[in-house]
């Protein structure tokens with residue numbers, strides 16, 4: 001299987017809309033309420049060009065091992081497919097290959113699980129080479145264990161007892177091709193991550209802040225309000241799939257701000273893993289601005305989901321400031337401060353009206369001034385002014401007197417460092 005085939009299969013032309021029935025199980029341990037999940041699933045479906053025409057739900061302790069929903073519900077689903085003339089079934093969970101195959105056979109429609117749907121959206125939206133490579137890697141990793149089902153019917157028909165039929169040989173070829181492609185993509189991604197870290201080494205002199213948060217909370221809108229980035233904004237899930245970094249001048253001090261892909265509950269692991277390169281901005285940031293939609297009824301769940309993804313990418317211990325966005329959209333009678341305090345406080349803003357942005361800028365500036373980084377300097381004896389700047393603002397860890405000047409290891413704020421750039425070793 002090649003990248004182009006897999007993307008083509010998943011990307012029908014824009015006006016090729018399909019009618020979808022959503023299927024959800026209400027079961028213990030579910031992240032978020034079933035209704036809210038289905039609402040989100042319907043938004044995801046819409047982003048993937050599907051119109052939701054109905055939904056079928058069931059309360060169960062565990063999914064049915066064969067068909068995910070129970071036998072009776074399958075019958076109900078078959079009837080709904082007829083009644084609503086549905087083309088596709090979208091299941092609110094990642095399904096084992098056998099369950100999705102059995103369900104598809106029972107209802108005679110294709111079955112798409114939540115992971116596949118998210119991968120599909122990422123595949124449609126990826127525009128840069130890096131994003132496309134990362135999505136393809138995730139797609140292949142998702143498909144590899146599922147390749148088998150495409151071919152088992154062939155081996156059943158043509159392969160005799162104890163013989164390896166053409167189907168089986170085909171699976172092996174496909175698997176081998178997929179594995180080779182995965183390997184090549186991984187190599188390429190490691191390469192681009194290396195290049196990125198060379199590029200970011202040059203930025204070490206700047207304080208860097210990175211916008212993170214659930215999808216559609218307004219990260220890109222905020223990025224645009226603070227800088228002239230002109231990032232694409234849309235009332236859709238996953239409008240942004242890349243990372244954009246811009247300079248932001250605060251009281252004469254330059255800091256770097258980056259905007260990147262949004263998160264969602266139960267984000268497929270294959271995607272988190274393969275978006276390692278895009279998420280390097282997040283891991284390397286001095287400060288994470290965790291943007292939340294204060295007007296969302298799912299606020300708590302969304303905050304939790306973002307924390308989970310941050311943990312998955314190893315960014316859970318980074319300094320974080322919560323930015324409560326969309327205060328303009330909060331229902332009358334609800335106190336923004338009250339809500340913010342329930343979640344540990346932060347800055348209240350509206351990226352659209354501009355409310356609170358000055359306070360946010362000031363807070364970022366304060367954080368950047370409070371941050372000190374270790375750095376090695378060689379200051380010539382002739383530059384007394386720089387030497388005293390270091391003594392006053394920095395904390396000297398080591399000092400050595402050389403012929404050419406004083407070599408020092410110091411903790412310094414990026415702002416001060418920008419004045420000493422020539423002396424950095």
Ligand SMILES: Nc1nc2c(ncn2[C@@H]2O[C@H](COP(=O)(O)OP(=O)(O)OP(=O)(O)O)[C@@H](O)[C@H]2O)c(=O)[nH]1
Pocket residue numbers: 213214215216217218219220221222232233234235236237238239240241260261262263325326327328329349350351352353
């Ligand atoms: N009412 C209101 N709407 C906002 C505000 N900020 C952003 N929005 C809207 O929220 C929607 C999503 O905005 P984006 O900036 O694309 O959100 P994002 O977090 O970058 O989303 P992804 O890139 O999809 O993760 C758009 O329709 C924005 O106009 C705000 O302060 N108030």
Ligand SMILES: [Mg+2]
Pocket residue numbers: 219220221232233239240260262
């Ligand atoms: Mg965005």
